[in-house]
Amino acid sequence: MRVLMLSKACVVGMYQRKLEELAQQPDIDLVVLVPPGWRDPDRGWMPLERAYLEGYDLRVTPIRFNGHFHWHYYPKIAQEIRRFKPDLIHIDEEPYNLATWHTLWHARRSGAKTLFFSWQNIERRYPPPFRWGEQWVLRTVDYALMGTQSAAEVWQAKGYRKPLAVVPQFGVDPVVFSPPERPRSGASFVIGFVGRLVEEKGGAMLLDALSQLDGVWQLDVVGDGPEKENLMAQAKQLRVADRLTFGSLPSTRMPGYYQGLDVVVVPSLTRPNWKEQFGRVIVEAMACGVPVIGSSSGAIPDVIENAGLIFPEGDAAALTDLLRQLMRSPDLRQTLAQKGRQRVMEFYTQAQVAAQTAAVYHQMLKID
Template sequence: MRVLMLSKALVTGVYQKKAEELAKLPGVELLVVTPPYWTEARVGRLELERRFTTGYELVVEPMRFNGRHHLHWYPGLGKQMRRFRPDLVHIDEEPYNWVTMHALLQAERVGARAIFFAYQNIYRRYPPPFSLFEQRIYARAAGGLAGNQDALDVLRRKGFRGRGEVIPQFGVDPDIYRPLRPPAQQPEPIVAYYGRLVPEKGVDTIIDALAQLPPPSRAVIVGAGSERTALQER
């Protein structure tokens, strides 16, 4: 099976391990299309990293409206689909975004089926044209992946009747995230966070909770964002 995955998230090198694992599946030929960078609000410009690129083809396509979740798209995506001729297009985007609608249309032009990804776990109504994109995607996609059960419940409530599966976006790589020492030999409890340092992530709650634990205990926080300075001062 020839699979084309469209994902701006794969500009981050560690996430590319997922593509390597997918490419190992018997009979799968994988092409990943990603932008040269992605601009994330309150974080900045995330440049493409090439870390895990074995076993599949990684193609960089320029993006229009970079940094705008609902409006961005890839003008050269149709060219890549005509060249690769996929059987399945994995659109790593929410169903209400224009990039998802555009990718579905391009997939249909080459006779490929398409699936989408949803992490939105809050029921919201979107204005046209985004609500129209949603309903078109729900009716014509071969399936939908949800990052959690709540997200799948929202899809069902909004009218998606196709095949849906709960699959966390990237999961955890046990080769990277593993105990360095057995718990019995750990001298102190450690809470670790790696990600964006923005208010909605609740990293300040980790610090508040840690203050209520008996010593010794500590937190290791790695990331960037608008809350970094405030968190460092605590």
């Protein structure tokens, strides 16, 4: 089968590993269209990385309104469809944006089967024209992939009645994201935080929790965003600024970052229009044998299950207590490291995600 995928997410090199795995599945000829980069509102310019390119064709295509999540689209999608003549078009976009509408319109004219992907786990009502476009997509598309069961429930509540499957958008490569050859040694207890520096990611609450943690520790933050200056000021006020580092890393250097940590904290906070959708950081850290402490927001408990520790979101004292437990117990850290790695190997590798996605493709082409 000839599969055309459209994905701005796949400008990230690590995400391309799934594409290699997908191309290795039986009877799949894969072409993936990506923009030259994506201008993320929080992370800034994210240029295309070329990391994993075996077995499929990665093509760069122009994008209009780059960085505008609802309005961006790919003006040459019709030409690409005519050029490749796909049996199936995988639109790696949410159903309420122009890129999905535009691609689906041209896909219908070609006769190709279509699917979209969604992480949205809170029911939102958009104003026109987004609501109109969203409903048209739900009526017109052949299949939907959902990142979590809660996302599936949201779209069914909004009227989606066609086939769907719950499959993560990406997994991890357990060879790249792997435990260090030797256990980390050092006097300081190293805590990691990865993500956008925005209020809902819980950075301020994490600093409150750390300010009550005794002993020798440091926090290594990877990420950027509008809350950075506020977090730095808060750290100074709490007198922990000398224990913090802020920085950014390309995706290819993230495994080494995780391998230098004792724990990763995912302290996300639910907001009226957002709750944690998956927490890719969780599976990356667990794959590297790093214990994870996560809040109760959104999908975090479902991803971690019994392979990590959960605290009530927003409860700084509870987070301090869990950090203290891990800090004092190398045995607990080792147990959670092993459980986390095992959970990733069972559910969240790129190979498993690719196999589940390929199974959906085969099912779709049997749909009348």
